[in-house]
Amino acid sequence: MTLSGWEAVFFWVFAIAALVAALLTILAHNAVHSALFLISTLVSVAALFALLGAEFIAGVQILVYVGGVMVLFLFVIMLVNVGAEERGSEMLFNRPAQVATSVIFLVLLSLGFIYAIRQGYEGLLARDNLTTREQREEAASQRRESQQNLRLAATGTSRISEDTQLVGASLYRFAALPFEIASVLLLVAIIGSVMLARTTKQEAATDDIETARGD
Amino acid sequence: MNNFIASTLALVWQEATVSRWQMIKQGVLEPDLSKFLVIAALLFIIGVAGVLTRRNIIVIFMSIELILNAANLNFIAFARYLQDTGNMNAVAGQVFTVFIIVVAAAEAAIGLGLVIALYRNKETIFVDKIDLLKW
Numbered sequence: 001m002t003l004s005g006w007e008a009v010f011f012w013v014f015a016i017a018a019l020v021a022a023l024l025t026i027l028a029h030n031a032v033h034s035a036l037f038l039i040s041t042l043v044s045v046a047a048l049f050a051l052l053g054a055e056f057i058a059g060v061q062i063l064v065y066v067g068g069v070m071v072l073f074l075f076v077i078m079l080v081n082v083g084a085e086e087r088g089s090e091m092l093f094n095r096p097a098q099v100a101t102s103v104i105f106l107v108l109l110s111l112g113f114i115y116a117i118r119q120g121y122e123g124l125l126a127r128d129n130l131t132t133r134e135q136r137e138e139a140a141s142q143r144r145e146s147q148q149n150l151r152l153a154a155t156g157t158s159r160i161s162e163d164t165q166l167v168g169a170s171l172y173r174f175a176a177l178p179f180e181i182a183s184v185l186l187l188v189a190i191i192g193s194v195m196l197a198r199t200t201k202q203e204a205a206t207d208d209i210e211t212a213r214g215d
Numbered sequence: 216m217n218n219f220i221a222s223t224l225a226l227v228w229q230e231a232t233v234s235r236w237q238m239i240k241q242g243v244l245e246p247d248l249s250k251f252l253v254i255a256a257l258l259f260i261i262g263v264a265g266v267l268t269r270r271n272i273i274v275i276f277m278s279i280e281l282i283l284n285a286a287n288l289n290f291i292a293f294a295r296y297l298q299d300t301g302n303m304n305a306v307a308g309q310v311f312t313v314f315i316i317v318v319a320a321a322e323a324a325i326g327l328g329l330v331i332a333l334y335r336n337k338e339t340i341f342v343d344k345i346d347l348l349k350w
Contacts, residue, residue: 001247001248001292001295001296001298001299002245002246002247003245003246003247004244004245008243008244008245008246011246011250012243012246015250015254018254018258019254019257019258019261022258022261022262022281023261025261025265025274025277025278025281026261026262026264026265026268026269026274026278026281028274031271031273031274034273034274034277035273035277038277038280038281041258041281041284042280042284045258045284045287045288048251048254048288048291049287049288049291052251052291052292052294052295053295053298054291054294054295054309054312056309057287057291057309057312057313057316060313060316061287061316064316064317064320065280065284065316065319065320068320069280069319069320069323072323072324072327073273073276073277073323073327076273076327076330076331077273079331079334080273080330080331080334080340091270092269092270092271093268093269093270094267094268094269094270094343095343098267098268099267099268101267102263102264102267102268103264105263105267106260106263106264106267109260109263110256110260113253113256113259113260117249117252117253117256121248121249121252124248124296128300130300139299139300143299163306163309166306167306167309167310167313170306170307170310171310171313174310175310175314178314182314182317182318185317185318185321186317186320186321188321189320189321189322189324189325190324192324192325192328193324193325193327193328194328195328196325196328196329196331196332197328197331197332199335
């Protein structure tokens with residue numbers, strides 16, 4: 001799955017953008033700035049999804065994650081008072097001992113990642129017969145050939161991929177049970193978040209009982 | 216001790232089959248699956264750093280979303296890799312990602328409801344001030 005040419009350029013642009021925006025998310029003073037940097041990260045990751053041929057998931061990411069979850073975050077940031085933090089009078093980070101421990105843990109984690117990616121990737125290439133350059137070129141030309149059979153798009157310059165169709169077919173046939181369970185999960189989340197965020201006055205109003213003064 | 220350092224360096228320092236400059240050039244001009252995995256791993260590490268070091272609970276939630284996105288990127292990269300190597304179940308990675316996005320949305324809703332309830336009771340959003348259960 002080697003990307004080349006302009007796809008490689010866009011990969012590096014969006015990858016560096018995602019990493020920089022993620023770093024700024026955890027380093028920003030203002031919580032609203034953090035939320036906006038996280039939105040940039042999510043959009044860059046959606047662009048990486050589109051580069052990998054998962055256009056449906058890129059659209060779902062922008063609609064649901066950016067358009068739903070991040071808007072919810074921004075609402076809650078506005079409801080909760082973050083004035084002290086942005087004036088600089090509150091600390092951003094935990095105590096130095098905790099930060100040092102987490103840095104040591106992260107160094108060990110990244111060493112583990114490098115080892116795992118190195119070993120696993122070599123093994124994966126060996127299993128799929130892609131170790132030499134010629135084998136990779138052959139696999140790339142096979143993919144190009146199989147893509148000639150797709151339908152042409154309206155303007156004739158690109159082809160309509162079958163990814164969305166395959167994902168939909170999977171979701172309704174093989175993954176139908178997790179799909180239904182996900183619906184129940186969303187229902188539970190809706191009911192739960194309404195219950196958690198109600199004030200006692202609102203709860204009492206629906207029960208038609210009097211609240212004591214000062215509740 | 217020397218052995219330990221040598222083996223740790225061997226983890227990260229690959230021996231060069233062609234010249235090292237050639238390897239770097241090929242890695243940059245033709246990114247492969249491993250580059251996507253590295254980007255996802257770095258996003259994961261940044262997310263974990265955010266969860267462990269920030270005091271504002273909403274920024275901690277946002278770092279958790281970063282972690283979930285790193286896992287999503289891994290799944291989609293492998294879905295494309297399996298599709299290229301002709302596996303029949305290649306679209307399973309994208310189906311997993313849909314479910315991760317659904318679960319993340321549900322978790323964000325409940326978590327932020329908890330934050331609002333917490334703020335109403337304790338008037339703070341900094342996690343080191345929320346220490347009622349501490350010894």
